[in-house]
Amino acid sequence: MSQTQPTQTVVIATRESRLALWQAEHVKARLEAELGLRVELLGMTTRGDQILDRALSKVGGKGLFVKELETALEEGRAQLAVHSLKDVPMELPEGFELAAILQREDPRDALVSNRYATLDELPQGAVVGTSSLRRVVQLLALRPDLRIEPLRGNLDTRMRKLDEGGYDAIVLAAAGLKRLGAGDRIRSYFDIEAMIPCAGQGALGLELRADAAELKARIAGLIDRPTWLATLAERAVSRALGGSCSVPLAAHAHWVDGVLQLSAALGNAQHPTHPLLKTRLQGQPQTAAAAEALGLQAAQALMALGAAAYLPQA
Numbered sequence: 001m002s003q004t005q006p007t008q009t010v011v012i013a014t015r016e017s018r019l020a021l022w023q024a025e026h027v028k029a030r031l032e033a034e035l036g037l038r039v040e041l042l043g044m045t046t047r048g049d050q051i052l053d054r055a056l057s058k059v060g061g062k063g064l065f066v067k068e069l070e071t072a073l074e075e076g077r078a079q080l081a082v083h084s085l086k087d088v089p090m091e092l093p094e095g096f097e098l099a100a101i102l103q104r105e106d107p108r109d110a111l112v113s114n115r116y117a118t119l120d121e122l123p124q125g126a127v128v129g130t131s132s133l134r135r136v137v138q139l140l141a142l143r144p145d146l147r148i149e150p151l152r153g154n155l156d157t158r159m160r161k162l163d164e165g166g167y168d169a170i171v172l173a174a175a176g177l178k179r180l181g182a183g184d185r186i187r188s189y190f191d192i193e194a195m196i197p198c199a200g201q202g203a204l205g206l207e208l209r210a211d212a213a214e215l216k217a218r219i220a221g222l223i224d225r226p227t228w229l230a231t232l233a234e235r236a237v238s239r240a241l242g243g244s245c246s247v248p249l250a251a252h253a254h255w256v257d258g259v260l261q262l263s264a265a266l267g268n269a270q271h272p273t274h275p276l277l278k279t280r281l282q283g284q285p286q287t288a289a290a291a292e293a294l295g296l297q298a299a300q301a302l303m304a305l306g307a308a309a310y311l312p313q314a
């Protein structure tokens with residue numbers, strides 16, 4: 001009996017929220033079933049999970065959710081990190097790579113409420129919970145009368161705060177709710193063009209060390225090409241405009257009959273009721289470079305509409 005290679009175990013570093021664990025288990029199951037790998041999970045609490053009282057945009061941004069996982073990769077305690085793509089910064093630190101983007105769940109935002117079925121049903125001055133600047137500016141564009149209140153924490157925490165009566169409604173990503181089996185809390189979906197999602201929303205990204213060539217080649221089998229090209233375009237918009245969560249920027253692309261439709265919107269963080277700058281364009285990118293060029297074109301269209309005055313001063 002000859003064994004050419006000892007079966008190596010791949011360790012996935014993951015945050016410990018219910019959503020993060022679901023996502024890591026999902027990737028583990030696919031790596032085992034489709035690639036025949038042996039996989040274990042390494043749960044970790046990140047700074048982003050500990051800080052619940054301040055808006056993320058004020059305490060260092062989305063990178064807080066990924067940095068500790070990267071340290072585990074660096075130290076060899078894990079080989080793979082599974083992220084909600086929308087929480088992954090536009091520029092990864094030197095030595096790390098997004099090696100695969102998986103097929104996207106429903107990318108839309110959803111309204112969750114115990115009393116109202118749609119945004120239109122909310123009474124004048126209703127209190128809506130979200131700490132996402134992107135959601136704030138788009139909500140105010142739809143309903144300038146709403147009172148938007150901060151809402152942080154993982155999905156369970158946010159739904160608990162709604163149930164405790166602090167809000168008339170809250171806005172959450174449909175993808176997270178569905179993954180947690182809480183899809184029945186969704187009262188209605190926002191139209192993609194009225195509430196353009198965040199770059200990467202609903203997609204999972206697998207990060208590894210840039211020097212992990214063998215693992216990278218193996219997990220390439222999980223890449224969903226349409227999602228990959230769409231999210232590259234979205235992330236290019238965000239990267240070109242400074243891509244941090246202190247910028248209320250939305251960017252979403254989806255395929256319609258072989259054509260990639262890209263929509264982007266930029267609000268003004270200092271003046272959330274200023275008119276949104278919006279652009280929509282389309283293309284047929286077949287390569288990463290072409291998808292990113294489409295995203296850059298959208299960013300340039302926003303610049304032509306006056307984006308510089310909306311962005312934080314450099």
Ligand SMILES: NCc1[nH]cc(CCC(=O)O)c1CC(=O)O
Pocket residue numbers: 084085086087155171172173175176177200201202203
């Ligand atoms: N920012 C937190 C976060 N990161 C990923 C999701 C949901 C799943 C996804 O969009 O991939 C959420 C919750 C939310 O924004 O409502």
